[in-house]
Amino acid sequence: MRIRQLSGTNHVFPGANHTRFEHSLGVAALAQRLMRNMRDLHNVELTTDDINDCIVGSLLHDLGHGPFSHNFESVLVEQGKDHEDFTDWIIKDSELGDTLSDLSFEKDYIAHIATGKMQERAYTKGSLLSQVITSAVNVDSMDYLLRDNYHCGTKGRPVDVDRLLISIDEVDEGFLGVDISALIALEGFLLSRISSFRTIYFHKTCRAVQLMLAEGFKTLNRELGLLKFKTPDDYTKWDDYTLWTExxxxxQSKILMNKIKRRELLKLCFETRIEMSEFNLQEQKLKNALSEASGIAVADIYIDLPSSPNVPYNHISQTRPNEIYAFKRLSNGEKKPVKLEDYSLFFNQFKGHLRLIRIYTWTAFREILQKTAIRLLKDEKIQFYLV
Incomplete structure (x- = not known):
């Protein structure tokens, strides 16, 4: 309850003060509806225990998010971890795990459902339950798209959750698929995700605040060893309030925090879209080049690389669980795999990542860095900084 869903976003959208707790409740509620639909409408063999396992996994799926939510991931990634590693750890090795065991749940099984690890294994009932939370069309995304747009006051694209929940069914080899009769709802879901990333998650000012917070985290981590966790309790003691106080x-970090409080935020001075699916940006090399060409200190140059989740897709029968699997229900009840691009007028536009390179600096340096970045990065020159 003390970790907000959208770190930094309330500096642009004042209503965005909702928390991970309410989001998790929403995901669990949607998971329950979907599981019951599959059992009652599509005759999928699901027991009461299966449904309860999926609900609990959904409720705990974001348990490992640190303070300031996804923003804290920048520190975790430097240690080769992500929030799902901590979700797994908390469920298995904390008092919560003992409580789950007392309630007759298998805590390792719940942890694997919640984090998507079941999808890495043979296609079992657990794999199917995990896909409810972690596949390309999942209840987690359905909830945050509706919830985030509501709290931000952005209309976004409508998501017909009711239609999607009815259209999702088990198909060959234990995959979850979407009935092609719900194509309009599926397209609406994908459009909403793209719209939300461009309007909310990639908003230049939201990202500016997040960059400053991330720099503060890294400073604190270097000084205090923020990630030296011996027990899950060492990790969960940190929330938005305790970390902000630190x-x-x-x-050192209070300089940045005071700037955030006074709204003296980083300013965007350059942006370009780039396909980087097979490349990584040599960030330090680019910073050094910009600094040398502009005379601005490296420490005053910030590079942001926002990237939306891709839309993995394959229509063949060997589709992996994290890909969108579409089928057509025949009159005899058979579920026949179909190609989405044969039905959708613009599905191909959804595929791939939306990737940006953004360069920020402080107001005093904005104009000169803008001119320098345009000169260094226009046209094919940006390829020099990719590996």
Whole structure:
């Protein structure tokens, strides 16, 4: 309850103060509806225990998010971890795990459902339950798209959740697929995700606040060893409030925190879209080049690489669980795999990542860095900084 869903976003959208807790409740509620639909409408063999396992996994799926939510991931990634690693750890090795065991749940099984690890194994009932939360069309995304747009006050694209929940069914080899009769609802879901990333998650000012917070985290981590967790309790003691208190009291990070409080935020001075699916940006090399060409200190140059989740897709029978699998229900009840592009007028536009390179600096340096970035990165020159 003390970790907000959208770190930094309330600096642009004041209503965006909702928390991970309410999102998790929403995901669990949608998971329950979907599981019951599959059992009662599509005759999928699901027991009461299966449904309860999926509900609990849904309720706990974001348990490992640190303070400031996805923003804290920038620190975890440097240690080769992500929030799902901590979700797994908390469920298995904390008091919560003992409580789950007391309630007759298998905590390792719940952890694997919640984090998608079941999809890495043979296609079992657990794999099917995990897909409800972690596949390309999942209840997690359905909830956050509706919830985030509501709290931000952005209309976004409508998501027909009711139609999607009815259209999802088990298909060959234990995959979850979407009935092609719900194509309009599926397209609406994908459009909403693209719209939300461009309007909310990639908003230049939201990202500016997140960049400053991330720099504060890294400073604190270097000084205090923020990630030296011996027990799950060492990790869960950190939330938005406790970490903010540390940040504003630390001699170095408080400089950035005071700037956030006074709204003296980083300013965007360059942006370009780029396909980077097979490349990584040499961030330090680019910073050094910009610094040398502009005379601005490296420490005052910030590079942001926002990237939306891709829309993995394959129509063949060997579709992996994280890909969109579409089928057509025949009159005899058979579920025949179909190609989405044969039905959708613009599905191909959904595939791939939306990737950006953005360069930020402080107001005083904005104009000169803007001119420098345009000169260094226009046209094919940006390829020099990709590996």
């Amino acid at each position: 940040l504003i009291n630390h001699p």
